[in-house]
Amino acid sequence: MSDAAAQVGLPPVTPEVDHKEGKGRGRAFLGIPVVGWMFLFFAIPYTLLFLQSLWKPTAFGVSHDWNLENYKLVFFGDALSGNIYIPTLLRSLKVGALVTIFATTLAFPIAYLLAFKIRNSRTRLVLYVLVIVPLWASYLLRAYAWKVILGQNGLFASVLDQVGLANTFLSNLLYSQSAVVITMTHIFTPFMILTIYAVLERLPPSLIEASKDLGVGRFKTFFTLVVPLALPGVIAGATFTMGLSTGDFVAPQLVGGPHDVMIANQVYSQFGATNNWPLGSAIAFVLLGFVAILVALSTQAERREQL
Amino acid sequence: MISGTASSDGAPAQGAPDGHAAVELENVTKRYGDVTAIEDFDLRVEDGEFLTLLGPSGCGKTTTLRLIGGFEAPNRGEIRIGGEDMSSQPAYRRPVNTVFQQYALFPHLSVSRNIGYGLKHAGTGREETARRVEEMMHLMQIPDVGDRRPRELSGGQQQRVALARALVMNPKVLLLDEPLGSLDYKLRKDMQFELKRIHREVGVTFIYVTHDQEEAMTMSDRIVVMSNGHIEQDASPAEIFDRPRTAFVADFIGDTNIVHGTVTRIENGHASVDLGPLGEIGGSTDDKIAAGDRVRVSIRPTDVRVEHGDSGGAVVQDSVLVGGHIAMKITSGSETVVAHVGRGSSFEPGSDVRLHVDSDRIRIFADKPEPAADESQDAAQA
Numbered sequence: 266m267s268d269a270a271a272q273v274g275l276p277p278v279t280p281e282v283d284h285k286e287g288k289g290r291g292r293a294f295l296g297i298p299v300v301g302w303m304f305l306f307f308a309i310p311y312t313l314l315f316l317q318s319l320w321k322p323t324a325f326g327v328s329h330d331w332n333l334e335n336y337k338l339v340f341f342g343d344a345l346s347g348n349i350y351i352p353t354l355l356r357s358l359k360v361g362a363l364v365t366i367f368a369t370t371l372a373f374p375i376a377y378l379l380a381f382k383i384r385n386s387r388t389r390l391v392l393y394v395l396v397i398v399p400l401w402a403s404y405l406l407r408a409y410a411w412k413v414i415l416g417q418n419g420l421f422a423s424v425l426d427q428v429g430l431a432n433t434f435l436s437n438l439l440y441s442q443s444a445v446v447i448t449m450t451h452i453f454t455p456f457m458i459l460t461i462y463a464v465l466e467r468l469p470p471s472l473i474e475a476s477k478d479l480g481v482g483r484f485k486t487f488f489t490l491v492v493p494l495a496l497p498g499v500i501a502g503a504t505f506t507m508g509l510s511t512g513d514f515v516a517p518q519l520v521g522g523p524h525d526v527m528i529a530n531q532v533y534s535q536f537g538a539t540n541n542w543p544l545g546s547a548i549a550f551v552l553l554g555f556v557a558i559l560v561a562l563s564t565q566a567e568r569r570e571q572l
Numbered sequence: 573m574i575s576g577t578a579s580s581d582g583a584p585a586q587g588a589p590d591g592h593a594a595v596e597l598e599n600v601t602k603r604y605g606d607v608t609a610i611e612d613f614d615l616r617v618e619d620g621e622f623l624t625l626l627g628p629s630g631c632g633k634t635t636t637l638r639l640i641g642g643f644e645a646p647n648r649g650e651i652r653i654g655g656e657d658m659s660s661q662p663a664y665r666r667p668v669n670t671v672f673q674q675y676a677l678f679p680h681l682s683v684s685r686n687i688g689y690g691l692k693h694a695g696t697g698r699e700e701t702a703r704r705v706e707e708m709m710h711l712m713q714i715p716d717v718g719d720r721r722p723r724e725l726s727g728g729q730q731q732r733v734a735l736a737r738a739l740v741m742n743p744k745v746l747l748l749d750e751p752l753g754s755l756d757y758k759l760r761k762d763m764q765f766e767l768k769r770i771h772r773e774v775g776v777t778f779i780y781v782t783h784d785q786e787e788a789m790t791m792s793d794r795i796v797v798m799s800n801g802h803i804e805q806d807a808s809p810a811e812i813f814d815r816p817r818t819a820f821v822a823d824f825i826g827d828t829n830i831v832h833g834t835v836t837r838i839e840n841g842h843a844s845v846d847l848g849p850l851g852e853i854g855g856s857t858d859d860k861i862a863a864g865d866r867v868r869v870s871i872r873p874t875d876v877r878v879e880h881g882d883s884g885g886a887v888v889q890d891s892v893l894v895g896g897h898i899a900m901k902i903t904s905g906s907e908t909v910v911a912h913v914g915r916g917s918s919f920e921p922g923s924d925v926r927l928h929v930d931s932d933r934i935r936i937f938a939d940k941p942e943p944a945a946d947e948s949q950d951a952a953q954a
Contacts, residue, residue: 474643
């Protein structure tokens, strides 16, 4: 209990930290593995990819003619197939946003339950493990599971049959955007739960007691106190979910229909079937740009939250 | 005699005799699983009183406070606040407010909004809220920190904000859960006087929980000493210090030496006790003891005088400077006694000494099993 204040970011003393330069200079070598790792597996591949995007595709490979044609194609399309990449990107962002909203809505109550309502530590552990266990199963396996659930004679269809909703719009879920959103919501909700729980767990219960003590009821306390205090966790989880789900290509491939192709599928096919690496790289970099903007915005929001 | 009976000896005569007490607990029992925090607990807190629940950790004092605040529900018994039964009311419907141990200030709100939190949600108008917040900050002597976040304040300032946030609600009773625990010594001393001043100025009933006997002594009108979920003694600070009812209280309140001896003579609550190598001593007692009984004798270190003695008597083992006085550890036979003496009258370790004790503050207690066994006795009676 005694360090609870420090945990919410309430240092006991006014935090006038001296930033003394050069104090850690002797330990700089400790950073070498990290810098090396980032250089080898991040800087080099991304540089190569970026260079690729500025080159020209040929029938059997790439010619090193510097040009911006690939980016022009991504943003404006061509006469033959029209503009296909930007609408796909927007659709991907929409799917990402939907997944983020649903995952947050599902995750918050569970995280809240886990952090505050379950007093028995064994029950909490069991629930916590239940949240984590799906993460141990392969993504593909879970996506295939939804194929089974949402399929023509699947679990969902038979339940609909039972309640007399067969042959409605609900019975054709598989191979649609809804199926893509459902599958990805299932996949990303555990991450959301974990990030929100991490924040809620560190809130001293005395804050909630203090709110009730001051005459504010349960429901109002939840919205005026718990939600704002959990916002950093929500933002972190949402950024994560949004970034990963926007760039996902497995779910649309397995449970999506022909019109639900997402931007990562386009990248995939440029590198695979079409063998147009420069265009694939350009699409990837445009996507990266959007995600970078997203992360920048959320970092800023998070910082404002913590002030 | 030490089970949950809250006699009000030593309590200041406040409030009308037939009026409602600020807080009343009747036969309250609270269990956590198999652990009994308090059992058949009775307590009456008068209007405007500064009452301290004092005891070691795990004695049930915080549980008692949380039961009054509405953060825990009793298994049995009734809790009345201002005469009304509150046992089944949630915390947010009780006319009491709490100052939490770690202050529990809302980190995402400014100081003003922290203090105004309760008023705002009670539907108080913006202007009145601002006025009352301002008033409170003035009373707490933190007038210029309204726009800051709690983490930008010092511990003492955070403490004052927590007090302001609770008192601005005009509670019938203010509950304070070891509020000075995380402040350093000097600040704690200052805040003790501050709390006393604030108590005087607002006139609200204070129920204060602490394990620090000095804090309890300084501020309280009345102290309830608790141990193992029951009341050991309920009296004024002076009474508790001068006439501890049990060896536990004597030991817990201030330093004391508990030495063993045999009663040689008893008359009108005054007993003579043979302490063996320490000689014979006289003191007062409330316990039923007879000549020949084994007893425990409480001797305050400040009441022990030390003189040069012959070899074979008491020997100084250790002598350390403690602030303004010197604490000497002296052994005689199997007993060890600590004496506090002025800096001029100390002896080197190894010196042979003789001990004298002024008798009017010596307390004698029947030698009986430790509190753990006491509880089973209580249970048998219940």
